[in-house]
Amino acid sequence: MESKKKKFLYSIFTIILVLTIFFSVLYYLYWPTLIATIFSSEGLWIGVVLIICRTLILGIMSFFLYRKWLRQEAIYISDAYFLFGSFFGILTCAKVYDLFYNLVIISGVFNPEFVLLLVKIRFFIIIVNLLPVLYIGLDAILIYINMNKNKEMDKKQFSKLRLRIMFGFALVTALVIVLAPTLNFLNLVFPFITILIYIAIAFMFLFMYKNKRLTQANGLIIGIAFICFIVSNLLRTILININLSYSIFAELIDIGINLFMFIGFISKPKYA
Template sequence: MDEKKRKFRVYLIIIVIITLLSYAILYALFWDLLSGVLLTLEGILMGFFVILSKICILALMSFYIFRRWLKQDAIYTSDAYFLFGSFFWILTSGKILDLFWNIGFIGSILDMNFFLFLLKIRFAIVILTIVPILFVGLEAILTFVNLYKKKEMNKQQFNKIRKEIIIIYIIVIAILIAIAPSVPFMNIMLPFISFPMFLFIAIMFLYMYRNKYLSQANGLIIGLSFFLLIVASIVRSVLSLSLEALPVISAEIIDIGVYILMFIGFITKPGYAK
């Protein structure tokens, strides 16, 4: 088992290095343009550091959860801690790209086709971010079927159904992203994709909490966090319409608060599991 842990630790380090190196190259290629925007537009530098702080906080959350996962006696990629850690790391990766995209968009320094390409990559990251949480949340289906159906669903049947649901979700969203013709269309499409999925995940975690199914994390806090994430996303969209820096910074701080609450839900066991 120690050998297995060492291998996974190496794999995680390699993934982190590749991710950060890729973004370092992207930022380096456009740094002259990006730094010009940061230094010339009023208030954007403060917003830059707030978003950078959010990225660091998310990365630390991911590190902490992965560390917890590696401390377990037996580790599997289907473990809740591994999936929660993956969620925060993919989210961190997406926020790094968000930062680049936002600076470039505000400063109007890049070609619109390139913006569209970056936005499609960002949406693909959104899909990957949701998948680990969806994997855990779909446990609610097994709970529901076994509670209300006369014939219990075995684990093998459930894993097959869960895999099919996730694959169908990825394929459908990937097709929508591939055929998206413009940046405005992508911005309109995002809420229609993410909000129903956030709501679905919230309901699943609350359902598992009510039925005392999830023992590694607090489904109540996680479910409420995803409800708040929908509200925070709407608030951020409204505040981002302002040309002032303060409303945008306020939206980012609200975001940080929601993710911290979600993190608490991931690492806190419910009362019935203590």
């Protein structure tokens, strides 16, 4: 088991190193434009600072969950702590990318094809980010099936069903992203898809909480947090359309939601 833990640590350090190099090169290549954009827009630097703070908070939460996972006697990548840690870990990378992406969009100096590529990458990251919590949330399907059928579905059957659902979800959303012809099309269709997924995940965790099936985390808090994410995304769109500087408030709200979700990830329900 110790060798397995060491292997994981080496893997995660390698991933962190590769991502650090990648983002360092990315920011280095466009640094003059990014800096000029920050100082050319009044108050934009506050938003940048908030995104950096949120990134650090997410990274700390991811580290805490991974450490909690590693301290268990037996570790599996299907374990809730690993999946929750992965969710925050991917979200940490997403925020580093988002900072670059947002500054590029605000600068307005890049051609539409490049911007469309960046948007597609951003939506790919969103999909990957949702997979860990979707994996856990799909347990609700097993609970529902077993509650409404005389014969229970065994874990092997359910594992196959879960993988099919996740593969189908990833494939359909990937096709939408890849085949999206314009930025407007992607911005119109994809948020609708992600909102539906947020609703589904929220329902899954609330369902598991109601039926007292999730013991490693508080499904009620997690479900409410995902509902809050939906409201936050809608609010962010409204605020940005009113005034770009208002996105600062949206970032603060998201930090609060992330912290609330983290509490759900690390706290056990009363029935556990």
